[in-house]
Each structure stands twice: as C-alpha cells, then as structure tokens.
Amino acid sequence: MAEAVDRQSEQGAPGRALLPVVAAAGLVKRFGLLTANDRIDLRVDPGEIHALLGENGAGKSTLVKMLYGLLQPDSGTIQWRGEPVVIDGPAAARRLGIGMVFQHFSLFDSLTVAENVALALDGGESRAALARRLAKVSADYGLALEPDRYVHTLSVGERQRIEIVRCLLQDPRLLILDEPTAVLTPQEADQLFRTLGRLAREGRAILYITHRLDEVRRFCHRATILRHGKVVGVCDPRHETPATLARMMIGADVGSVHDRRADVAAGPVRLAVRDLTSAREDRHGVALRGVSFDVRGGEILAIAGVAGNGQAELFAHISGERASDRNDMVAISGLDAGDKGIGERRKLGAAFVPEERLGHAAAPRLSLSDNAILTGHGISRLMSGWRIDRAAALAVVDAVTQGFDVRKGRRDPEAASLSGGNLQKFVVGREILRDPALLVVSQPTWGVDAGAAAIIRQALVDLARRGSAVLMISQDLDEIFQIADRIAVIHDGRISACHPIAEMSSERLGLLMGGAEQVDAGAR
Amino acid sequence: MDLATAIILTVVTASTPLLLAALGELVVERSGVLNLGVEGMMVMGAACGFAAAFTTGSPSVGILAAMAAGMAMAALFAGLVLGLVANQVACGLALTILGLGLSGLIGQGFVGQKLEPMAKIAIPLLSGIPVLGPVLFRQDPFVYTSFALVGFAAWFLSATRAGLILRAIGDNHASAHALGHDVLMVRFLAVLFGGACAGLAGGYLSLVYTPFWVTGMSAGRGWIALALVVFASWRPGRVLFGAYFFGAMSIGQLHLQALRGVLPDFLVLPGQFWSALPYAATIVVLVAISRARGRGGAAPAMLGTVFAPDR
Numbered sequence: 001m002a003e004a005v006d007r008q009s010e011q012g013a014p015g016r017a018l019l020p021v022v023a024a025a026g027l028v029k030r031f032g033l034l035t036a037n038d039r040i041d042l043r044v045d046p047g048e049i050h051a052l053l054g055e056n057g058a059g060k061s062t063l064v065k066m067l068y069g070l071l072q073p074d075s076g077t078i079q080w081r082g083e084p085v086v087i088d089g090p091a092a093a094r095r096l097g098i099g100m101v102f103q104h105f106s107l108f109d110s111l112t113v114a115e116n117v118a119l120a121l122d123g124g125e126s127r128a129a130l131a132r133r134l135a136k137v138s139a140d141y142g143l144a145l146e147p148d149r150y151v152h153t154l155s156v157g158e159r160q161r162i163e164i165v166r167c168l169l170q171d172p173r174l175l176i177l178d179e180p181t182a183v184l185t186p187q188e189a190d191q192l193f194r195t196l197g198r199l200a201r202e203g204r205a206i207l208y209i210t211h212r213l214d215e216v217r218r219f220c221h222r223a224t225i226l227r228h229g230k231v232v233g234v235c236d237p238r239h240e241t242p243a244t245l246a247r248m249m250i251g252a253d254v255g256s257v258h259d260r261r262a263d264v265a266a267g268p269v270r271l272a273v274r275d276l277t278s279a280r281e282d283r284h285g286v287a288l289r290g291v292s293f294d295v296r297g298g299e300i301l302a303i304a305g306v307a308g309n310g311q312a313e314l315f316a317h318i319s320g321e322r323a324s325d326r327n328d329m330v331a332i333s334g335l336d337a338g339d340k341g342i343g344e345r346r347k348l349g350a351a352f353v354p355e356e357r358l359g360h361a362a363a364p365r366l367s368l369s370d371n372a373i374l375t376g377h378g379i380s381r382l383m384s385g386w387r388i389d390r391a392a393a394l395a396v397v398d399a400v401t402q403g404f405d406v407r408k409g410r411r412d413p414e415a416a417s418l419s420g421g422n423l424q425k426f427v428v429g430r431e432i433l434r435d436p437a438l439l440v441v442s443q444p445t446w447g448v449d450a451g452a453a454a455i456i457r458q459a460l461v462d463l464a465r466r467g468s469a470v471l472m473i474s475q476d477l478d479e480i481f482q483i484a485d486r487i488a489v490i491h492d493g494r495i496s497a498c499h500p501i502a503e504m505s506s507e508r509l510g511l512l513m514g515g516a517e518q519v520d521a522g523a524r
Numbered sequence: 525m526d527l528a529t530a531i532i533l534t535v536v537t538a539s540t541p542l543l544l545a546a547l548g549e550l551v552v553e554r555s556g557v558l559n560l561g562v563e564g565m566m567v568m569g570a571a572c573g574f575a576a577a578f579t580t581g582s583p584s585v586g587i588l589a590a591m592a593a594g595m596a597m598a599a600l601f602a603g604l605v606l607g608l609v610a611n612q613v614a615c616g617l618a619l620t621i622l623g624l625g626l627s628g629l630i631g632q633g634f635v636g637q638k639l640e641p642m643a644k645i646a647i648p649l650l651s652g653i654p655v656l657g658p659v660l661f662r663q664d665p666f667v668y669t670s671f672a673l674v675g676f677a678a679w680f681l682s683a684t685r686a687g688l689i690l691r692a693i694g695d696n697h698a699s700a701h702a703l704g705h706d707v708l709m710v711r712f713l714a715v716l717f718g719g720a721c722a723g724l725a726g727g728y729l730s731l732v733y734t735p736f737w738v739t740g741m742s743a744g745r746g747w748i749a750l751a752l753v754v755f756a757s758w759r760p761g762r763v764l765f766g767a768y769f770f771g772a773m774s775i776g777q778l779h780l781q782a783l784r785g786v787l788p789d790f791l792v793l794p795g796q797f798w799s800a801l802p803y804a805a806t807i808v809v810l811v812a813i814s815r816a817r818g819r820g821g822a823a824p825a826m827l828g829t830v831f832a833p834d835r
Contacts, residue, residue: 070701102702108691111691113687115692119689
C-alpha cells in the first residue's frame with residue numbers, strides 16, 4: 001500500500017518546488033460572534049511533518065475540522081494537490097486521501113477493534129479481507145492490534161493505535177493528528193514519533209496539532225502558529241527555542257513560576273494514606289492495591305501516571321466521595337477520616353478540586369456564587385444560621401475573580417458560560433482562598449491555556465509555601481517537574497515510593513508510568 | 525383440538541403484539557433514541573387499522589394502514605427529538621397521550637362494529653403435526669411476521685454493515701458523526717421502523733386478537749414492550765423469550781383464577797394478585813437472566829441523549 005505515494009528524500013525535508021498536498025487560502029469560520037478562524041493560510045507538503053501550534057481556543061481544531069469536512073468554511077478555498085476542492089464531509093475527505101486521528105478518540109467502546117476499523121472505511125469489503133489487511137498493516141508498521149478485543153478493555157495507547165491503523169488502511173496522503181501525545185507515556189509517544197517519521201519518509205504529509213513545544217522542536221519540519229484564530233507565524237521549529245515559539249503562541253512571555261523551592265522545612269503530616277485498598281467499582285474501574293504515602297505541610301507531592309491507572313479512585317477515596325474499608329486508610333490532619341463524608345473532611349481543613357471542571361468541580365447551570373456556596377457552606381462564613389448569605393458568596397466570587405484573574409462577562413454568571421481556563425482558575429481559586437491545610441487537586445491545568453496554567457501553578461506553589469500540604473494528581477510531566485517537591489507514580493492501582501523531584505529523570509518516570517519497576521511499589 | 529393446544533394458541537396471540545412492538549423499540553433504542561411513545565403508536569395502529577379494514581373490507585389495507593399510522597406518529601416524534609432536538613422522554617410521553625386521545629376520535633364511529641377475524645394461513649404438511657402444527661404452522665400472517673422479524677433484527681444488528689453503523693451511533697454519536705455517518709438519518713429510519721412495528725402490533729390487536737375497536741384497547745401493552753426491551757438487555761432473542769414468557773404468564777393467570785373452586789382455600793388470592801403476577805414474574809426472570817449473563821446488561825451508551833451536529 002505504501003507504494004502508492006511518491007517517495008521523498010531521507011529526512012523528509014520537502015523540496016519547495018513540489019505541489020503541496022493541501023493548501024488553504026483565506027479560510028474563515030465564524031460561530032455566532034466569535035471568529036474561530038480568520039483568513040487562515042496553510043500549506044502542507046508531501047513528506048513533511050507540519051506542526052499546528054497554538055493555545056486552547058486559538059482555532060487549531062476548527063481549522064483541521066474544515067480540512068476533514070466536519071465544518072464548512074464561511075469563505076476561503078482549499079486546494080488538494082493543486083486542484084480546488086470542496087470537502088463536504090469526512091467521507092469526501094477520506095476519498096481524497098485525508099485521514100484524521102481525533103483528540104478525544106472517535107472510537108466505540110462497546111464494539112470490537114475490527115468493527116471500529118470497519119466503521120471508518122467505506123464498506124464493500126468482506127470481513128475476512130478486511131481482517132487480512134488489518135493484520136498486514138499492523139505488522140508492517142509494528143502497531144500490534146487484536147481485532148476481536150472490545151475497545152473498552154484497551155489502554156489509551158492501544159486505542160490510539162486503532163485510530164492510526166484505521167487511517168493507514170485508507171492509504172492517506174495527509175494524516176491529521178489532534179494532540180496525539182496528550183494521553184501517552186513518554187515511551188508510547190516515542191513509538192508514535194517513530195511511526196510518524198516512517199510515514200513521512202514514505203512521502204505522506206502529516207499535520208500535527210499540539211501545544212507541546214519540545215515535541216515540535218524535536219521532530220517537526222515546519223510549524224504554523226495560530227493565535228486568536230489568525231496565523232501569526234510560519235517557521236522551522238528546529239531553528240527556534242521553546243521561548244521564541246511560546247512567545248509567538250501567546251504573544252507575550254510566559255510567566256514562569258517563582259519561589260518554587262524555598263527551603264522546605266518538613267511540616268506536620270496533613271494527609272496520611274495507609275494501605276488504601278479497594279475493589280474495582282465497575283468494569284471500567286481500577287482496584288487500588290495497598291496505596292500508602294504522606295503529604296506534609298509546605299510541600300507539593302505530585303502523583304504521576306497515565307490516565308485510568310487508579311487516579312480517579314484515589315481521588316474519590318481521599319475526598320470522601322467513596323468511603324474506605326477501614327477508617328485509618330485515610331487520615332487528614334492526624335485524624336482518621338476513612339469513613340467521613342466530604343463535608344466533614346472539609347471541616348478538618350481539606351479542600352478538593354476534582355479533574356472535571358463542569359459537572360464535578362462546578363455545577364454548570366448554577367451561578368458562580370452558588371458554586372462557591374456548594375463547597376464552602378460548611379467552613380466559611382457563607383451561611384447566617386440556616387440562611388445563605390448572598391453578599392458573602394458574591395464577595396467570594398469577587399475575591400477569586402481578582403486574585404486569579406478570572407475573565408467573565410457579568411459579575412456572577414453561570415459556571416458553564418466561562419471558558420475552560422477561566423472556570424479552572426475559579427474552581428482552584430475558590431478552594432485556595434479558604435486557605436486549606438490540605439489541598440487535593442486533580443489535573444489542575446488540564447486543557448487550560450498557558451497563561452491560566454501559569455497562574456494556577458503559581459497559586460499552588462504559594463499555598464505550599466504558606467505551609468499547606470498540596471497533593472497534585474497530574475499527567476502533565478512538565479507541570480510536575482515545574483512545581484512538585486516530591487513525586488510518586490501510580491500504575492495499575494499501585495503506587496511507587498515517593499522520590500524527591502531532583503532525583504527523578506523523565507526517562508525513569510516514563511518507565512514507572514509504563515509499569516516497569518513495579519517491585520518498588522509500596523517501598524518507602 | 526385439545527385444551528393444551530388451545531391454551532398455547534392463546535399464549536401465541538397474547539405474545540405476538542408484545543413481540544412486534546418490543547422488537548421495533550429495540551432497534552430504535554440500539555440507535556440511541558428512547559421513544560416512550562410505543563403505547564401511543566400502538567393504539568393509533570389499532571384504530572387506523574380497524575377503520576381502514578372496516579371501510580374497505582380488506583384486511584391487507586388494514587394492516588398497511590396500521591403500519592402507516594404508527595410510522596406517522598413516529599415521524600412526528602422524530603421531527604421533534606431529532607429535528608428540533610427536544611427532550612426524548614417528554615416527547616415520548618406526549619406521543620402516548622396524543623395517540624390515546626387521537627385514536628379515540630378516529631375510532632369513535634367504529635365502536636360496536638365487528639370484523640371477520642383474519643384467515644389463518646396453514647403451511648401444508650407442517651401444520652398437520654400434532655400440537656406443534658396448529659401452534660406454529662397454522663397462524664395468521666402477523667405471527668409469522670413476528671418470528672421473521674426476530675431473525676431479521678438479530679441478523680441485521682450483528683451481521684450487516686448498516687446494523688454495525690446503527691449500533692455505533694447508539695454507542696457514541698459524536699464519533700460516528702466524526703467518521704462521516706449520518707447520525708440523524710439513521711436514527712430517523714430506526715424510529716420509523718419502530719413506528720411501523722408498533723403500528724403493526726396495534727393492528728394485530730384490532731384485526732386479529734379482538735376483531736373490534738375499543739377505546740384504549742392497547743391496555744398498557746406498549747409499556748410492557750418498553751420494559752421487555754430493557755430486561756432483555758437489548759437482544760432480539762431475549763425479547764422473543766421475554767414476550768412469550770409474559771404472554772404465557774398472563775394467560776396462565778386467567779386459568780389459575782378459573783380454578784378458584786378447585787384449589788384449597790389458602791391459595792385463593794384476590795384476582796388482582798393474579799393479574800399482577802405476569803408483570804412481577806417477567807421482571808424477576810429477565811433480571812435473573814441479565815445478571816447471569818453479566819456483560820450483556822449494558823444499555824446503548826447514547827440512549828436518550830440528543831445530538832445536534834455543529835456545522
């Protein structure tokens with residue numbers, strides 16, 4: 001199948017004289033008042049790995065959705081190998097030779113791998129023939145798949161493999177990947193880069209969306225940078241530094257975190273988790289097995305790991321959303337709290353920021369002040385007797401707005417009307433302003449743009465410096481290395497020993513996240 | 525014809541309308557749409573089927589009219605929940621209320637009229653088999669259709685590409701849309717199919733089961749059909765079992781009540797108890813099945829959620 005595509009030079013550095021695979025000119029897409037894409041020009045050549053860089057909301061996904069036919073541009077043209085085309089749907093895109101790997105995978109959990117693959121093809125092929133092709137492509141590219149497994153039983157890395165193989169079966173000339181490494185371990189990401197390099201050498205063009213600058217510099221040939229829906233630059237990332245790329249993306253220097261390791265005098269143990277063990281809650285759940293660690297006042301302990309290795313269960317047990325089997329499995333501020341509810345744990349000085357902003361950390365259709373009351377009614381002065389003190393709740397909203405630069409239209413809007421980054425600043429700020437003795441936060445900057453992420457990370461560091469204990473569950477290794485004092489890795493419901501961050505390399509961390517060194521689980 | 529054969533025959537007639545309606549709803553729900561209006565579509569099928577058959581004198585026209593009525597109701601539902609992205613539960617309930625009212629209006633002129641029961645079609649040779657012959661091979665077209673539909677639905681869902689797309693849409697409509705499948709069209713066709721099946725089930729009631737029209741004659745069967753789909757964990761084969769189990773229980777309780785004089789006194793329970801028994805027993809049995817089979821209990825993940833593609 002690879003023979004169909006013109007071969008390119010070794011490094012995949014494309015000759016400029018070549019006809020581009022795809023060239024967009026003046027693409028405009030509006031959603032109501034918002035101009036998501038404003039006169040975008042983009043050119044991708046054969047054999048090229050082309051990065052599309054930008055913050056959240058810069059218009060990257062909108063642009064590729066137009067290339068894949070999921071959205072129609074309001075104006076502008078798309079040329080495919082020199083010919084003007086109208087791509088009126090994904091099927092049309094596939095016919096041209098465009099394949100796409102989605103950020104939130106477009107897979108079907110209750111179907112098998114083979115069925116998932118068949119759904120992305122245009123039909124007319126027998127199941128046996130498809131199975132043969134599937135086996136051949138996965139062998140050719142070293143992307144192992146078991147066709148009869150159900151998708152819900154697979155890991156994230158395996159799921160991504162399905163998406164990629166599914167695209168390769170269509171022998172695409174252009175492969176679009178939307179933030180493919182966001183959910184992978186470093187080792188899985190390296191495997192992906194090797195595959196992509198090989199595809200580029202076969203002459204295929206790759207359009208790669210990301211906001212991870214180091215990846216772009218390592219293996220992309222060209223980068224188009226978007227900001228607020230406009231192209232602000234095209235460059236060769238191999239000749240740029242992370243700082244110059246970031247400046248183009250954000251339009252200003254990214255605030256770095258200061259004061260990160262003031263000497264950490266070991267404070268009292270604020271959170272002690274002792275041999276926390278739980279059964280699997282359902283077929284998607286993970287059983288926790290003997291998880292033990294301490295978090296002391298003044299430090300940030302990060303728990304790294306690939307999603308779905310027990311982080312959700314751990315958070316639920318610490319926050320009190322799930323009661324533990326034994327009372328002493330979770331102790332907050334020295335008191336056994338394994339059977340206590342969320343409110344009682346808050347009264348012990350704990351605060352919690354779950355991963356999901358909408359629907360878990362905040363009730364989407366309630367106003368911000370109502371949301372402040374929801375987590376604060378037990379411990380702050382938001383109640384006068386049995387009555388809600390509206391003015392106090394509004395004061396909390398104002399304080400968070402000011403302290404965390406929450407941008408919103410009205411004084412007290414619905415939570416759902418805030419952008420992701422601003423709502424995250426609000427839910428983190430709401431807890432931090434209560435000055436908790438212990439803050440447990442899951443994925444504090446997940447899907448948040450760099451500016452908001454910097455504010456949130458600085459606030460976590462400041463909180464720890466004031467003597468609180470911070471437990472941060474995160475998948476973002478950059479973030480962990482930036483602010484954590486100690487780190488532990490969770491894998492398949494077990495936790496590694498806690499290491500000081502200085503003693504941990506990202507390679508070692510990757511191995512731990514992938515399940516190597518399981519033996520050191522629980523050792524301390 | 526002995527008593528046993530007679531009882532089994534009545535079980536078949538009691539089960540067929542449930543089976544037809546439940547199969548239609550099963551396909552609808554596998555596509556991710558929850559249509560609670562089965563009762564309304566069914567009773568409209570009964571009224572229109574009877575009206576058409578009585579007016580034209582042709583049972584075939586009656587059957588077609590019953591299906592058309594069910595589909596018209598389904599199309600109305602689809603327009604609301606697919607086209608206008610309305611709440612499926614509210615629209616389904618409204619559809620039932622509308623169907624019950626509208627069918628009373630349509631059937632008003634036909635109250636007290638009577639049709640000739642539809643002729644049974646005997647399959648040569650096979651119908652001569654004792655007991656099984658009359659039960660299985662000397663039936664009206666509805667019964668044959670209902671069996672054929674079970675096989676068709678099972679084959680369609682598991683072995684065809686269209687069935688795969690329908691299941692995929694029920695599992696994750698955003699992904700299916702991203703892959704270029706027409707979510708709304710597939711759901712529209714599924715809802716129409718469900719309407720045709722419910723209409724057919726209603727037609728069976730007024731053309732075969734009791735060949736006359738009575739207001740509200742669906743008598744809750746649409747709701748039973750809905751429950752059967754859930755307890756059968758969205759599998760056609762289990763719907764067949766569930767429908768016949770419920771049919772057998774509902775006929776059985778009538779015979780048990782008739783034994784009142786024969787049974788010892790302590791077994792003489794109020795009639796309401798026996799009337800309730802089929803419902804309770806069916807739930808217990810189907811819950812036991814879906815628990816025993818473990819993984820099969822999962823509902824289509826998108827069931828009852830709305831989908832509006834941005835464009």
